Amino acid sequence: MPLPFLTADRAFGTSDDDVALPFDDHDRWRRPYRPGPWRVGAAALLLLLASFVLIAAMIIAFAGELPGAGVCLGLGLALIFASLRLLRMGVWVSRHGVRRVAFFSTATVPWNRVSAVRTVQQPVRWLGLPRTVQGQALVAVAQHGEALPLLTDHNADFLSRVEAFDRAADSVEAWGAEYRGA
Template identity: 60%
Template sequence: MPLPFLTADRAHDDDAAAGADPLGYEDPDRWRRPFRPGPWRVGGAALLLLLASYVLFSAMIIAMAGSLSAAGVCVGVAALMIVTAVRLVRSGVVVSAQGLRRIGLLRSTTVRRQDIAAIRTAQQPVRWLGLPRTVQGQALLLQPVRGGAPDTLFTSHDADFLGQPESFDRAADALEGWAAAHR
């Protein structure tokens, strides 16, 4: 079963040198993810799905015991957990010829490619797995055309790249190449 939101970057140096799309995709109008979800993100989603299965099993036991309203509450909680797990795996950065989209757990933000001045990597203090604790790391920054402070797209210590510096470098290079090709 194809899962398009899990599509990883298939860019190769040969394709980039040949003038093809820097991310190696056939359809430039389709939103594509330039990197795979990291192990922390996938592990968190798997844990949520495991807990949802226990909640659904308890809903079945409660329904057999005769309390349909309590079973309905359990099914609702399990459905919320499943939706959160899917949204957790889908969150990240996706790009197309139209622009760049940051998908978060609760909301998404789209930046048109005309509004992007540059995408660059910088050494700076970054949050560790999104928690308040900061460590020294790398961040991929989006500099808007209108000026102002750059927006952080992702860091070397978030759920996709923690402990995988090569993956961070590949994803940062792919997005920097995409921004240069679509300027």
């Protein structure tokens, strides 16, 4: 079963004729990079926990305690939803703009409101936790001067994967360069 939110449509750097925007349909929202091992591992652990909770719900239901089974079923479904949302997090691009999907929120900025997309050195959060370390961040600078952080080299997608961060930042910058003026 293909999961389009889990992988990029094409692996970057696999051939000599790679182009910056290797997609046919630029109107569709796409993540221009693959999710990192930390994000996929956390989602897999949540799904594993959800399977145990759903089995417990089934056992409780067979024992005749339907309210308890309902609570376990709700908790299992919440864990599945959380793991899918965790996999969906990241930066998505299309002809219409750039979208940063967080766990509880989504921010979309049209390309015509973005004055620049660039990589900057700054303190970044390590795996989304409050602890900050010095690192790189890809930011979209809006025309009124506000900077929207898109990616960091210490988030769950790029921790210890410097080359993947560079490819993803270059790809998002290429999308911005292509559609900012359009």
